[in-house]
Amino acid sequence: MTLSVYNTLTRQKEPFAPGDPGRVTMYVCGPTVYSYPHIGNARPAVVFDVLARLLRRLYHLVYARNITDVDDKINAAAAAAGCPIGDISTRFTAAYHQDMRALGVLPPDVEPLATAHIGQMQAMIGRLLARGHAYVAEGHVLFRVRSFPGYGQLSRRDQRELLAGARVDVAPYKEDAGDFVLWKPSTPELPGWESPWGRGRPGWHIECSAMSAQHLGETIDIHGGGNDLIFPHHENELAQSTCAHDGATFSRYWMHNGFLNVDHAKMSKSIGNILLVRELLEQAPGEAVRLALLSAHYRQPLDWTAEVLAQSRRNLDRLYGTLRDVAGWEDEWPAAAPDAAFVAALEDDLNTPRALAALFDLSHAIRRSGDEGERRRLAAQLRASGELVGLLGAQPEAWFTGNPADGLDAAGVEQLLEARREARARRDFAEADRIRGELTAAGILIEDGPEGTRWRRAD
Ligand code: AMP
Numbered sequence: 001m002t003l004s005v006y007n008t009l010t011r012q013k014e015p016f017a018p019g020d021p022g023r024v025t026m027y028v029c030g031p032t033v034y035s036y037p038h039i040g041n042a043r044p045a046v047v048f049d050v051l052a053r054l055l056r057r058l059y060h061l062v063y064a065r066n067i068t069d070v071d072d073k074i075n076a077a078a079a080a081a082g083c084p085i086g087d088i089s090t091r092f093t094a095a096y097h098q099d100m101r102a103l104g105v106l107p108p109d110v111e112p113l114a115t116a117h118i119g120q121m122q123a124m125i126g127r128l129l130a131r132g133h134a135y136v137a138e139g140h141v142l143f144r145v146r147s148f149p150g151y152g153q154l155s156r157r158d159q160r161e162l163l164a165g166a167r168v169d170v171a172p173y174k175e176d177a178g179d180f181v182l183w184k185p186s187t188p189e190l191p192g193w194e195s196p197w198g199r200g201r202p203g204w205h206i207e208c209s210a211m212s213a214q215h216l217g218e219t220i221d222i223h224g225g226g227n228d229l230i231f232p233h234h235e236n237e238l239a240q241s242t243c244a245h246d247g248a249t250f251s252r253y254w255m256h257n258g259f260l261n262v263d264h265a266k267m268s269k270s271i272g273n274i275l276l277v278r279e280l281l282e283q284a285p286g287e288a289v290r291l292a293l294l295s296a297h298y299r300q301p302l303d304w305t306a307e308v309l310a311q312s313r314r315n316l317d318r319l320y321g322t323l324r325d326v327a328g329w330e331d332e333w334p335a336a337a338p339d340a341a342f343v344a345a346l347e348d349d350l351n352t353p354r355a356l357a358a359l360f361d362l363s364h365a366i367r368r369s370g371d372e373g374e375r376r377r378l379a380a381q382l383r384a385s386g387e388l389v390g391l392l393g394a395q396p397e398a399w400f401t402g403n404p405a406d407g408l409d410a411a412g413v414e415q416l417l418e419a420r421r422e423a424r425a426r427r428d429f430a431e432a433d434r435i436r437g438e439l440t441a442a443g444i445l446i447e448d449g450p451e452g453t454r455w456r457r458a459d
């Protein structure tokens, strides 16, 4: 048990010492569900999935990752599509689940919905008002940044500068430009809930503070997310939670993944280089996408290119190839322990590049060894190591036969079936037939029955 993690709060790598080893708690900010997840959104999901798997080896873990299902981006998407807001959030929550499953991300223990915690958010806002950490102004409730001397500690920004805010378009009702919204009024066409401050909706930051307190308690062990969230989102969560809980530590460790760029550029709508997970799943198995995401250390930027993905796929071919060439390891692997060098690298602040190098060392050792017993033992160890990071879970034969270079893997089939279901639901039968044709061309036979659509590969 020598796990160490880099804590953004202290800017240091520290030994991980949870408050209660019998119940370790981790909260990771989840997606805002207004469109399909892109490969950048998948990075924190995969990184913290690996951390969750590692923690579960050592402790009893309660892992919460929320769904932000009330947000102005969702409102805008619903207005653009001319449908109710709930349709957008339901549809993209399902898409998120589907894509993350395809990447081998295990569901968190708790997946709270923001809209199911409005009462807890209002209660927390009430506590902040009662303690002088918030004020009401023109239907808004604002956090009084001036009231919390620790503001700026996480992002290491100067509080005076933060109080002054960006100085552009500052709402006149704010005491200080840097004060942020806890609650805001809704117009009749926007989603809103009755509150002591009028009909309105929560600000984004209060959602996570309220949901983590509800499910994990006032003090949590690890809070995670992408490093774009350090300021303002996590700085604001820290301020709200600390002040609402009378100074109790909000999170012992703060962990942030670096950003993912595509072909050296930041992903953006204007450049048109946003890579969706589902597009990548048409090009490669989910496991190859997962390995590519783990190929860089989580705190480093990751430059996504077609070559990174192709290389990951070749690497999996090598590892699965090694397993395929050893007979009889399957009976041994459930009892096998993962490779020690591999585990040590992961426990050193999730050093996945070093851990993966250890997997390749193991693979070489298997190939070099002439001793069948040793080969079996090491192969079982390779399989057990992969399991720890959500890799090498397929049958080696199936990896080679089930993933034809230009064919569809299971996730790809599921995606097409989902698209066909959606087409049929909107009575677009031409599109539904086109998708069926695409599946047939890829050798997938489908059968519609009372329990939905089943599929199998043609012999
Ligand atoms: P969002 O749905 O935009 O709130 O993002 C969900 C998660 O994805 C957050 O933890 C973000 O920090 C993270 N994220 C978004 N874009 C990227 C990116 N390009 N690289 C890495 N992480 C990202």
Ligand code: ZN
Pocket: 028, 029, 030, 208, 233, 237
């Ligand atoms: Zn959050």
